[in-house]
Amino acid sequence: MSHLARTPAPPYYAVVFTSRRNTSDPEGYAAAAKILDELAVHQPGFLGIESVRAEDGLGITVSYWASLEAIDAWRNVAVHRQAQATGRTNWYDEFHLRVCHVERDRHYVRE
Numbered sequence: 001m002s003h004l005a006r007t008p009a010p011p012y013y014a015v016v017f018t019s020r021r022n023t024s025d026p027e028g029y030a031a032a033a034k035i036l037d038e039l040a041v042h043q044p045g046f047l048g049i050e051s052v053r054a055e056d057g058l059g060i061t062v063s064y065w066a067s068l069e070a071i072d073a074w075r076n077v078a079v080h081r082q083a084q085a086t087g088r089t090n091w092y093d094e095f096h097l098r099v100c101h102v103e104r105d106r107h108y109v110r111e
Helices: 026-040 068-075 078-091
Strands: 012-021 046-053 058-065 092-102
Touching (some): 058 068, 078 092
Antiparallel strands (some): 012 058, 012 092
């Protein structure tokens, strides 16, 4: 079973969130992440998400969106705003967010 997002044919957008978590409040972080994942799925324009985190705290999450407007709407959801604020004060030592326009994609599955 693949854990890769099934995106439509381009164009669409990708939000790449690269972060380094600290050891503060892992239960609170996990609970917030679960809520945000469940909420994002129901956002208009949401196409999918892929996320990994290494044991040293380095993580990369890529979410896929139909439009810049959908990304902006997600950014402004109150629960997401609260998680952003808590992330800055509690969970992250560092992060970088990039918004990318996807013009091409390829997919391969070993048969």
